[in-house]
Amino acid sequence: MALGKIIKSLSGFYYVYSDGEVYQCRGRGNFRKRKISPLVGDLVEFKADNLEEGYILSIEDRKNELVRPPIANVDQALIVTSAVHPDFNALLLDRFLVLVEEKRIEPFIVISKMDQVDDERRKAMEAYKDQYEKIGYSVILSSVNDSESMDLIQSHLADRTTVIAGQSGVGKSSMLNSIDPRLSIDTDEISESLGRGKHTTRHVELYEISDGLVADTPGFSSLEFGELEQEQLPECFPEFVEVQNDCKFRGCLHHKEPKCAVKKAVEDGEIAKKRYDHYLQFLNEIQTRKPRY
Numbered sequence: 001m002a003l004g005k006i007i008k009s010l011s012g013f014y015y016v017y018s019d020g021e022v023y024q025c026r027g028r029g030n031f032r033k034r035k036i037s038p039l040v041g042d043l044v045e046f047k048a049d050n051l052e053e054g055y056i057l058s059i060e061d062r063k064n065e066l067v068r069p070p071i072a073n074v075d076q077a078l079i080v081t082s083a084v085h086p087d088f089n090a091l092l093l094d095r096f097l098v099l100v101e102e103k104r105i106e107p108f109i110v111i112s113k114m115d116q117v118d119d120e121r122r123k124a125m126e127a128y129k130d131q132y133e134k135i136g137y138s139v140i141l142s143s144v145n146d147s148e149s150m151d152l153i154q155s156h157l158a159d160r161t162t163v164i165a166g167q168s169g170v171g172k173s174s175m176l177n178s179i180d181p182r183l184s185i186d187t188d189e190i191s192e193s194l195g196r197g198k199h200t201t202r203h204v205e206l207y208e209i210s211d212g213l214v215a216d217t218p219g220f221s222s223l224e225f226g227e228l229e230q231e232q233l234p235e236c237f238p239e240f241v242e243v244q245n246d247c248k249f250r251g252c253l254h255h256k257e258p259k260c261a262v263k264k265a266v267e268d269g270e271i272a273k274k275r276y277d278h279y280l281q282f283l284n285e286i287q288t289r290k291p292r293y
């Protein structure tokens with residue numbers, strides 16, 4: 001019996017990484033009956049006489065679990081947004097941040113394709129970097145041919161399990177390939193020339209980088225706040241959490257309430273107006289969400 005980590009799940013097989021080897025395993029026969037389904041990222045006990053015919057015997061308790069993408073035991077999320085092509089989108093970045101904060105996963109932010117910006121865009125991206133760093137997030141301005149930025153990202157990935165989120169085309173796969181060329185993950189450019197359109201990176205797989213594991217996935221495929229309640233939303237904005245004890249009302253939603261410390265901080269320029277606007281937009285989205293039965 002040995003301990004390992006599931007790094008890939010495909011056609012009924014689980015690929016378990018252990019001590020430098022990958023074992024192809026099946027789940028134990030009674031998993032299905034007991035409604036246990038192993039997830040990528042699971043720590044498992046397994047038995048294997050060779051590399052092809054292993055069995056997963058048991059699964060250790062999960063630290064956390066995502067549904068889309070289906071993956072367990074995530075330490076952090078790398079949110080990639082590009083400076084250009086596609087255009088930088090602060091609303092989308094804040095949406096990813098909320099989805100990650102909701103899962104209590106630590107985010108860090110990469111703004112990619114900085115080799116493509118003009119001076120004005122560079123200044124704007126540097127201002128965003130300052131804004132998000134002030135909140136407490138790490139922000140790296142990167143491009144695949146700037147090795148310093150790639151080294152910085154690599155050091156963030158070391159020894160941890162990371163899930164990557166971000167719009168298609170922002171350069172997630174290219175970034176991983178640049179950090180470790182042995183990965184040779186499909187990028188959109190390649191897949192398009194093969195006529196496979198944008199259907200790269202559909203399955204979940206963990207890649208080993210600097211003794212860490214990274215899941216390159218289509219990102220979070222659902223960007224709706226399906227399960228988030230309005231009371232939880234302020235908790236997903238760390239800079240609100242910092243001041244909201246001073247709101248007059250407990251459970252203040254920082255919207256129409258008087259004597260609200262968050263609104264005051266926005267007026268005083270201590271909280272970015274854009275972040276607050278996005279918050280209101282998300283709040284409205286949750287409040288007008290149709291009930292699901």
Ligand SMILES: Nc1nc2c(ncn2[C@@H]2O[C@H](COP(=O)(O)OP(=O)(O)O)[C@@H](O)[C@H]2O)c(=O)[nH]1
Nearest residue numbers: 113143144168169170171172173174187188189
């Ligand atoms: N100029 C430039 N292009 C990049 C950079 N990173 C990625 N790209 C290009 O952006 C396109 C999409 O990249 P890809 O890695 O497939 O994005 P993904 O969908 O997020 O995985 C490809 O044509 C890449 O060559 C970068 O840092 N600079």
Ligand SMILES: [Mg+2]
Nearest residue numbers: 172173187201
């Ligand atoms: Mg990709």
Ligand SMILES: [Zn+2]
Nearest residue numbers: 247252254260
């Ligand atoms: Zn308030």
